[in-house]
């Protein structure tokens with residue numbers, strides 16, 4: 001199984017979906033995570049942004065979606081972009097495929113084709129990022145069906161709270177149709193620090209609470225330049241502020257994806273002996289978080305007296 005599948009989704013155009021998909025995927029891959037980037041947008045911006053020449057794409061996501069998955073050779077779909085990063089590129093033909101009467105539309109399992117395609121790639125990848133088109137159709141629905149989480153970039157620069165609410169509501173309606181819980185992470189993007197943008201950011205937090213990622217992707221000219229050179233920013237400008245934003249985002253996603261640590265009780269009859277030693281060591285790792293009590297590791301050295309009282 002691919003452990004985490006992120007659909008990067010928002011029907012609003014130009015809010016930073018592709019930029020997030022490309023750069024987050026590249027940062028994850030650089031950390032040694034086997035990463036797949038799937039372009040579900042007929043505009044095929046992922047290929048351009050990663051320097052994959054469109055004329056050399058033999059098989060695209062569109063072909064693969066409608067292919068017989070039992071006999072599909074996925075190696076003809078995947079482009080190795082860098083160590084640990086593969087791209088499943090798209091082409092314009094995805095538009096026709098999605099349209100009523102198109103190949104995808106006429107399939108009985110039309111909204112599960114991407115999920116099925118990911119099944120063919122079992123064991124190859126740890127993370128998958130899906131770049132969605134700026135509309136709500138069969139392609140976006142396929143992405144959400146296949147996803148374990150959704151990332152919703154919301155521009156703070158041209159942001160209106162009403163717009164963001166509408167965007168979130170539409171995605172919530174789609175997730176409801178999927179019929180399974182899909183955590184949604186709202187990602188403030190294209191953020192240019194200004195009093196207005198800061199106010200809007202604050203409103204975003206007030207409206208959506210914990211759904212808003214505690215990370216901001218600021219507006220960086222470097223990101224625009226990187227795209228025109230066909231490189232993720234981690235390659236184009238390593239160490240830049242732009243890269244740092246995506247590193248922080250990757251850190252946070254790793255953090256929330258970490259399985260809860262078990263609560264371990266180590267008790268000791270006193271301050272001496274093996275059990276006391278283990279408890280002392282564990283205390284060093286003890287995390288006491290009121291918000292996440294499930295994450296705490298509790299080590300306890302019981303005073304000899306107390307214990308003797310309870311077990312006379």
Ligand SMILES: Nc1ncnc2c1ncn2[C@@H]1O[C@H](COP(=O)(O)OP(=O)(O)OP(=O)(O)O)[C@@H](O)[C@H]1O
Pocket residue numbers: 012013014015016017018019020041043045132133134189190191217218219220221223224227
């Ligand atoms: N943080 C940023 N800083 C500077 N430029 C950015 C940033 N994010 C995106 N851009 C630029 O804004 C434009 C739109 O970004 P992007 O293509 O990522 O949005 P999108 O949501 O994928 O658009 P679409 O809906 O058309 O697919 C691009 O030119 C991109 O280079």
Ligand SMILES: [Mg+2]
Pocket residue numbers: 017018019041045131132
């Ligand atoms: Mg895009």
